[in-house]
Amino acid sequence: xNGISDDVAAPNQSLKGIRVLDFTWNVAGxxxxxxxxxxxxxxxxxESHTMPDPIRRSPAAAGFFANLNLGKRSFTVDAKSREGxxxxxxxxxxxxxxxxxxxxGVLASWGFSYDKLVALSPNVIYVSVTGFGxxxxxxxxxxxxxxxxxxxxxxxxxxxxxxxxxxxxYSYLDVFTGSMAAxxxxxxxxxxxxxxxxxxxxxxxxxxxxxxxxxxxMLDAQLNGADHRRxxxxxxxxxxxxxxxxxxxxxxxxxxxxxxxxTAGKPEDAFCAIxxxxxxxxxxxxxxxxxxEWAMSPALDSTTGRIAAQExxxxxxxxxxxxxxxxxxxxxxxxxxxxSGPVQSGRERMDVDPSLAARAVFPKMSLADIGEHRFExxxxxxxxxxxASPPTWPVMGADTADILRDLLGLPETEIARLAAQGITDRPxxxxxxxxxxxxxxxxxxxxxxx
Amino acid sequence: xxxxxSPRPRPGGPGGPGGEAGSAGSAGSAAQSRTDTSPLTGVRxxxxxDGFAGYAxxxxxxxxxxxxxxxRPGGALQRRSxxxxxAADGNEYSLPFAYYNAGKQSVLLDLPDAGRPDADRPDADRPDADRPDAxxxxxxxxQLERLIAGADVVLDGMSGGITATLGLSSERxxxxxxxxxxxxxxxxxxxxxxRDYLSSDLVALxxxxxxxxxxxxxxxxxxxxxxxxxxxxxxxxVGVLAAIATIAALRERRDRRAEDVxxxxxxxxxxxxxxxxSYVSMWEFGNLEGFRHTGRHASGIFTNxxxxxRCGDGAYVCALTLYLNDRRxxxxxxxxxxxxxxxxxxxxxYATQRQRDPIMNEIVNEIARFCKQHSADYIFDEAQRxxxxxxxxxxxxxxxxxxxxxxxxxxxxxxxxxxxQVPFPGMPWQGLPSALLATDANAHVPQLGQDTEALLNQExxxxx
Numbered sequence: 071x072n073g074i075s076d077d078v079a080a081p082n083q084s085l086k087g088i089r090v091l092d093f094t095w096n097v098a099g100x101x102x103x104x105x106x107x108x109x110x111x112x113x114x115x116x117e118s119h120t121m122p123d124p125i126r127r128s129p130a131a132a133g134f135f136a137n138l139n140l141g142k143r144s145f146t147v148d149a150k151s152r153e154g155x156x157x158x159x160x161x162x163x164x165x166x167x168x169x170x171x172x173x174x175g176v177l178a179s180w181g182f183s184y185d186k187l188v189a190l191s192p193n194v195i196y197v198s199v200t201g202f203g204x205x206x207x208x209x210x211x212x213x214x215x216x217x218x219x220x221x222x223x224x225x226x227x228x229x230x231x232x233x234x235x236x237x238x239x240y241s242y243l244d245v246f247t248g249s250m251a252a253x254x255x256x257x258x259x260x261x262x263x264x265x266x267x268x269x270x271x272x273x274x275x276x277x278x279x280x281x282x283x284x285x286x287x288m289l290d291a292q293l294n295g296a297d298h299r300r301x302x303x304x305x306x307x308x309x310x311x312x313x314x315x316x317x318x319x320x321x322x323x324x325x326x327x328x329x330x331x332x333t334a335g336k337p338e339d340a341f342c343a344i345x346x347x348x349x350x351x352x353x354x355x356x357x358x359x360x361x362x363e364w365a366m367s368p369a370l371d372s373t374t375g376r377i378a379a380q381e382x383x384x385x386x387x388x389x390x391x392x393x394x395x396x397x398x399x400x401x402x403x404x405x406x407x408x409x410s411g412p413v414q415s416g417r418e419r420m421d422v423d424p425s426l427a428a429r430a431v432f433p434k435m436s437l438a439d440i441g442e443h444r445f446e447x448x449x450x451x452x453x454x455x456x457x458a459s460p461p462t463w464p465v466m467g468a469d470t471a472d473i474l475r476d477l478l479g480l481p482e483t484e485i486a487r488l489a490a491q492g493i494t495d496r497p498x499x500x501x502x503x504x505x506x507x508x509x510x511x512x513x514x515x516x517x518x519x520x
Numbered sequence: 521x522x523x524x525x526s527p528r529p530r531p532g533g534p535g536g537p538g539g540e541a542g543s544a545g546s547a548g549s550a551a552q553s554r555t556d557t558s559p560l561t562g563v564r565x566x567x568x569x570d571g572f573a574g575y576a577x578x579x580x581x582x583x584x585x586x587x588x589x590x591x592r593p594g595g596a597l598q599r600r601s602x603x604x605x606x607a608a609d610g611n612e613y614s615l616p617f618a619y620y621n622a623g624k625q626s627v628l629l630d631l632p633d634a635g636r637p638d639a640d641r642p643d644a645d646r647p648d649a650d651r652p653d654a655x656x657x658x659x660x661x662x663q664l665e666r667l668i669a670g671a672d673v674v675l676d677g678m679s680g681g682i683t684a685t686l687g688l689s690s691e692r693x694x695x696x697x698x699x700x701x702x703x704x705x706x707x708x709x710x711x712x713x714x715r716d717y718l719s720s721d722l723v724a725l726x727x728x729x730x731x732x733x734x735x736x737x738x739x740x741x742x743x744x745x746x747x748x749x750x751x752x753x754x755x756x757x758v759g760v761l762a763a764i765a766t767i768a769a770l771r772e773r774r775d776r777r778a779e780d781v782x783x784x785x786x787x788x789x790x791x792x793x794x795x796x797x798s799y800v801s802m803w804e805f806g807n808l809e810g811f812r813h814t815g816r817h818a819s820g821i822f823t824n825x826x827x828x829x830r831c832g833d834g835a836y837v838c839a840l841t842l843y844l845n846d847r848r849x850x851x852x853x854x855x856x857x858x859x860x861x862x863x864x865x866x867x868x869x870y871a872t873q874r875q876r877d878p879i880m881n882e883i884v885n886e887i888a889r890f891c892k893q894h895s896a897d898y899i900f901d902e903a904q905r906x907x908x909x910x911x912x913x914x915x916x917x918x919x920x921x922x923x924x925x926x927x928x929x930x931x932x933x934x935x936x937x938x939x940x941q942v943p944f945p946g947m948p949w950q951g952l953p954s955a956l957l958a959t960d961a962n963a964h965v966p967q968l969g970q971d972t973e974a975l976l977n978q979e980x981x982x983x984x
Contacts, residue, residue, distance in 0.1 A: 084768035097797065109768045133805030134798045206927040212909040215797075216815055216827060220838035221900075221911035223919060225815050225828075228734060228749035234828060235836055235913050236747040237815025239733030240797040249760045256767040257583045261559035263771055278930055281945055284751050284916060285619035288945045290603045291916035292931070293615070298915040304750050307722065307731075321721045322571065322601060322616060322752035328722065330731060330746055338743040338812070343726035409720045411727035413746050416803035416810050419729050419793050428712035431790045432800065444804050449790035450765040451709065453783050
């Protein structure tokens with residue numbers, strides 16, 4: 071693969087024989103179906119030439135789109151036309167799973183309600199991914215990742231005391247919700263296969279996904295009436311803020327020194343995490359610093375003492391780390407048994423991190439129209455082998471004819487006619503893809519989960 | 521493209537007619553117990569966790585698997601992790617432990633702590649502090665082996681893994697339980713140069729790329745501070761991936777009656793490193809390192825302007841301005857006008873998106889001024905009524921009274937502590953109208969070792 075790795079990869083066929091009809095777009099939904107494709111499912115991504123997945127035109131261009139859609143096939147159809155609709159009905163009938171990420175009610179408004187899907191494919195597993203879900207008073211509300219992160223508490227739980235919420239610097243909930251949706255799809259497949267029992271409907275909400283990732287905070291608020299706007303929460307990069315009257319800053323670990331410290335190097339990215347979780351680890355860190363006199367104070371012998379003295383501790387530790395390169399610092403500390411690691415950008419994860427390289431987390435693949443590039447793997451290693459996504463991506467419409475022929479049994483003349491009439495291909499004359507202004511009314515409400 | 525397409529006879533679904541329970545009648549009423557309806561009912565998971573695997577075990581438990589948690593003398597470290605709750609029975613319970621372990625069973629075995637990370641407790645507190653570390657109790661290993669023999673999945677989050685730490689080789693595991701799935705979750709995986717390194721939640725989020733992109737906006741060219749979000753997030757993504765791969769493997773192995781042991785190797789670091797949306801693609805395809813900023817989309821450049829505004833009541837709203845197309849701009853003006861807010865945005869200069877984009881700061885200033893005059897709840901309601909993708913930045917205590925979540929039954933009453941029903945955050949999905957998973961009202965928090973005797977000496981694994 072990339073020379074520094076002894077990586078061995080093998081395609082995974084766990085879901086061989088499962089066909090997924092994929093109406094998702096943007097980030098959250100495609101993350102779900104991408105995982106299913108990596109596990110051997112046949113995923114057919116459905117788009118129309120007038121309404122392609124917006125990520126196809128994202129600033130990170132084909133690369134990010136391909137990354138999100140590895141291993142999927144592309145089927146294009148004008149879903150608004152009578153014939154296009156009939157083709158979709160036939161595809162549903164041949165599918166085990168239907169996944170979509172439109173706003174609540176949109177797919178049903180196209181004539182594909184859950185009941186209709188079941189009528190077409192009796193054991194269908196129907197998975198929807200939205201911000202607020204398909205029921206409840208806010209089902210029509212519109213979200214992007216940052217919206218759902220704000221509403222669920224994810225944004226609030228990140229930041230420094232006395233400062234505005236820091237949130238997340240990207241749509242983490244898109245990635246996580248898509249992955250959760252894949253887990254539920256798999257559990258539904260498992261249920262249908264081993265426990266019998268008819269069609270399944272799974273209504274995934276990004277907001278609820280965010281809430282489920284803050285479970286202990288939710289319980290603390292509900293049972294103890296805890297105030298999470300109190301001074302001291304969230305605790306910046308500390309495990310707990312000095313003087314905060316609770317037993318932890320909701321990281322699942324407590325200790326001091328604990329934080330992100332400045333190191334030598336460019337000010338934007340010269341930072342390193344150090345997390346001391348026990349007295350023994352403090353003694354090790356102290357030794358790394360050369361057992362300076364200030365560190366030998368008995369007041370610092372206990373976790374409680376060190377938490378109380380965090381202002382002083384962090385200043386002193388920072389004065390030491392500022393002179394050391396962040397990777398050197400990690401080497402020095404980890405060799406001594408101190409938990410540590412530098413802040414890493416996308417570049418550093420891809421080009422510097424030796425562990426990710428050795429485990430080929432970003433394997434090179436050669437894709438049609440894109441060439442050889444590195445992509446994100448699904449980091450699952452089975453018996454020593456990384457699972458390899460198929461080295462393909464859904465070039466717009468590239469698989470339409472094959473699917474019409476092989477799956478729906480259409481003759482070549484019919485396939486050509488459908489394309490020529492703009493049912494399955496770009497309309498031959500007139501409107502261009504970019505110039506479409508008059509979108510159907512209900513499409514304006516389509517959720518753009520990105 | 522290698523086409524796998526071929527039409528097949530229908531109906532049949534994923535498994536065709538081979539399902540055990542033949543009947544198609546799963547249309548679930550909420551009253552059904554989870555043993556009837558849950559997807560993983562009948563799957564037995566043995567969990568050993570030193571911090572990163574407990575969430576994976578929770579996903580299995582939530583999906584209906586029978587999860588037995590092996591604890592060592594003194595109990596899981598998480599039991600001593602706050603915040604705590606004083607329950608009606610007079611005991612104090614760790615809420616993190618409650619959240620991640622409700623519905624699991626607990627078995628206490630006298631296994632060593634040798635490979636365990638240094639605890640966040642003084643060494644003198646350890647029940648085994650005066651015991652030689654390396655000594656492994658043969659009886660305890662025999663007990664563990666008996667449990668493994670009855671398991672479908674061993675969820676191994678022991679530091680170093682049970683193979684290295686307890687000497688349980690793949691061959692031995694295969695003897696004990698042909699076909700076992702051995703799921704190993706470690707900080708850096710079983711291979712690679714960092715495989716023996718210690719980690720932590722903070723370190724995992726930092727190395728994995730979350731912290732680099734998250735934090736505060738730069739001010740006057742001075743880079744803002746990176747921030748690592750709370751909530752113990754590093755164990756979540758790896759846990760979901762572990763559940764995904766394990767469920768997929770269960771299906772495939774049952775179909776071919778596999779007898780070998782399958783080892784699934786998960787690295788917390790690898791998982792976090794692929795969870796950062798477009799930042800990896802940004803570097804690979806655009807040579808952009810990504811920009812750290814507050815609560816916005818991934819971006820390779822400074823995405824002016826801010827999306828987060830302080831409201832009249834001191835709370836914040838996330839008011840996305842990135843997608844302010846003509847329809848949303850009209851909605852914004854309507855929001856302002858109906859509230860009687862005077863603004864200068866009706867001018868021709870703002871008529872089209874192309875005109876607005878370069879002067880977006882002027883619009884943002886008006887949004888900021890508007891927000892100062894109203895509460896965050898008001899802004900959320902009025903904005904979403906007009907299909908503006910905005911939300912209040914809510915704190916956990918804001919969420920308890922949420923009407924939408926109540927209508928969806930997200931917080932379900934569960935007997936978490938003896939005799940005490942509490943609103944428990946559910947799984948973030950609904951199975952409608954055929955319930956995929958009914959709430960298990962008896963998903964209580966296991967007392968340390970409460971199931972040891974039953975599992976080892978009496979009826980064995982819970983009747984399924």
